Amino acid sequence: MTWDIEVDVAVVGGGACGVMTALRAAGDPGLVVAVFERSAREGCNAAISSGSLAAGGTRFQAAAGIDDSPRRHAEDILRASGDEEWRPVVEALCAAAPRIVEWLADTGYPIEIGTDMPRAGMTAPRLHTDTGRLGGARLMRHLRALLAARDNAAFVDEARAVDLVSRDGEVTGVVVAQNGALQRVRAGAVVLAADGFAADEALVEQYLPHLGTPFYGGVSTSTGDALPWALRLGARLRNMGAGLRSGLVVVDHGTRVSPALPFNGAVLVNLDGERFVDEESKGYSSMAGVLRRQPGERAAMIWDAAAMAATRESEMMRECLAAGAVQDRATLGDLAASLHLTTGQADRALAPLPGRRRLTAPYHLAWVTHGLLATQGGLVIDPSGRVLDEAGAPIPGLYAGGGTACGLAGPHSDGYLSGNGLLSAFGMGWIIGNHLAERTTRAQVQ
Incomplete structure (x- = not known):
């Protein structure tokens, strides 16, 4: 040869x-x-x-x-x-x-x-x-x-x-x-x-x-x-x-929010206005399966200024911010309107789980869905x-x-x-x- x-x-x-x-x-x-x-x-x-x-x-x-x-x-x-x-x-x-x-x-x-x-x-x-x-x-x-x-x-x-x-x-x-x-x-x-x-x-x-x-x-x-x-x-x-999946993919942008957000108080709310998961209990790969089962296969990730300060210097958050993938809402009423909820419904959706802190205005949100990154x-x-x-x-x-x-x-x-x-x-x-x-x-x- x-x-x-x-x-x-x-x-x-x-x-x-x-x-x-x-x-x-x-x-x-x-x-x-x-x-x-x-x-x-x-x-x-x-x-x-x-x-x-x-x-x-x-x-x-x-x-x-x-x-x-x-x-x-x-x-x-x-x-x-x-x-x-x-x-x-x-x-x-x-x-x-x-x-x-x-x-x-x-x-x-x-x-x-x-x-x-x-x-x-x-x-x-x-x-x-x-x-x-x-x-x-x-x-x-x-x-x-x-x-x-x-x-x-x-x-x-x-x-x-x-x-x-x-x-x-x-x-x-x-x-x-x-x-x-x-x-x-x-x-x-x-x-x-x-x-x-x-x-x-x-x-x-x-x-x-x-x-x-x-x-x-x-x-x-x-x-x-x-x-x-x-x-x-x-x-x-x-x-x-x-596969290596992600439940943190921002809809219409393809960027991903930081996996550290849930550990800084961020919550997920689906299209029905429901808090459907303990966010800290899931890794981002397993969260993808949870997102896929939600209405529209998406949910709003919501966090506040304290959570933003703790995560914004990560590469993922910098990319999200640069892409305009993060929305800002000044008040609970503004956030509720974005979710098509009443202020009372939005407040209940944001209620912290035992031992967690309550989010405070102003708020940030990104609509996230599930993605596949690698096998x-x-x-x-x-x-x-x-x-x-x-x-x-x-x-x-x-x-x-x-x-x-x-x-x-x-x-x-x-x-x-x-x-x-x-x-x-x-x-x-x-x-x-x-x-x-x-x-x-x-x-x-x-």
């Missing part, structure tokens, strides 16, 4: 998982690493995320007096997902998470613990964010700059992978379409680190018909291309009915990121992470906790990259 390019590690996808894999693998100067990115212009889900990293047991938490650990983090995820079978992967990712956060900080990325970022399902504050709250785009720029500085790594843009190359059941390379031609890339290991399949209408209809017709808030390149390549080699899929189902992997076949054995030469691999939500979208997406992507990239670098070192010693 004729090869056009030969590398040690070929990474399919230049998002969070792909770039982290390449960075860690390229830490071994003896490895040549190539990342093949379909389109940096189209972006990746990590770049349009909040960029918040969930990790338990970091030095940032310790400095803030927060008692947490990787074990506690893992138990929170498993409690929400109910996916005990996935425990080894969850524990491996949670063990890696604090090391990733601290490594990022040591590379010069400005990180702080988000003590103002409470989330449902978390028993301790563990979302770490950049100090300017500029989101995932800033994080991905930082990581790609680190990769560009590596002499033994290349980030190849506009290079869409179209198939795997295998021989006798072992993956030996990947086929890449670039500049109108196909190139066969030989590799000692291939890492599938593309996004999931949420942008492919046929696959969403096949695996996620129960979600209805949600607003899609992910990137256009999430088309699940890598899944059939691995399936032809005997790989397995799991939890394909789960959570994918390839079965082991805690080292190796893709497993139907018998549970690793497919030689093949690894997967990010949206291509099975995520952490369990079999249903309600099991998703904030931060799970980047934890899975960065965490598995860290694990796979380290594994590949260490594998080379072991071979040299032997």
Whole structure:
């Protein structure tokens, strides 16, 4: 067989998982690493995320007096997902998470613990964010700059992978379409680190018909291309009915309000004027299912000046305000008129639950609906990121992470906790990259 390019590690996808894999693998100067990115212009889900990293047991938490650990983090995820079978992967990712956060900080990325970022399902504050709250785009720029500085790594843009190359059941390379031609890339290991399949209408209809017709808030390149390549080699899929959803999508704008609003007193009122949920009890993914069951599949999120002050500096709220997605109402009467309620009905709808504070005028509101941001189902992997076949054995030469691999939500979208997406992507990239670098070192010693 004729090869056009030969590398040690070929990474399919230049998002969070792909770039982290390449960075860690390229830490071994003896490895040549190539990342093949379909389109940096189209972006990746990590770049349009909040960029918040969930990790338990970091030095940032310790400095803030927060008692947490990787074990506690893992138990929170498993409690929400109910996916005990996935425990080894969850524990491996949670063990890696604090090391990733601290490594990022040591590379010069400005990180702080988000003590103002409470989330449902978390028993301790563990979302770490950049100090300017500029989101995932800033994080991905930082990581790609680190990769560009590596002499033994290349980030190849506009290079869409179209198939795997295998021989006798072992993956030996990947086929890449670039500049109108196909190139066969030989590799000692291939890492599938593309996004999931949420942008492919046929696959969403096949695996996620129960979600209805949600607003899609992910990137256009999430088309699940890598899944059939691995399936032809005997790989397995799991939890394909789960997705990362959001019940915070602003109608007619597509921006999202902050998940911290409910923890600062915000309430949800549906088109019938009813308060229909304990807002603090639901994560934003599970809230999407609640919103879908409401009249018109929407509700008004209502908050006040105190809640606005606590959340307005987040990337999501800045985007909402810039887009004109937030409406202001000076009095309870003005708010009631917007909801087509009497003042008395509006006052009853805003009545605080036990232990919560009462909202006070002036008010802010945004009509929110449900959306799909990414998928959570994918390839079965082991805690080292190796893709497993139907018998549970690793497919030689093949690894997967990010949206291509099975995520952490369990079999249903309600099991998703904030931060799970980047934890899975960065965490598995860290694990796979380290594994590949260490594998080379072991071979040299032997």
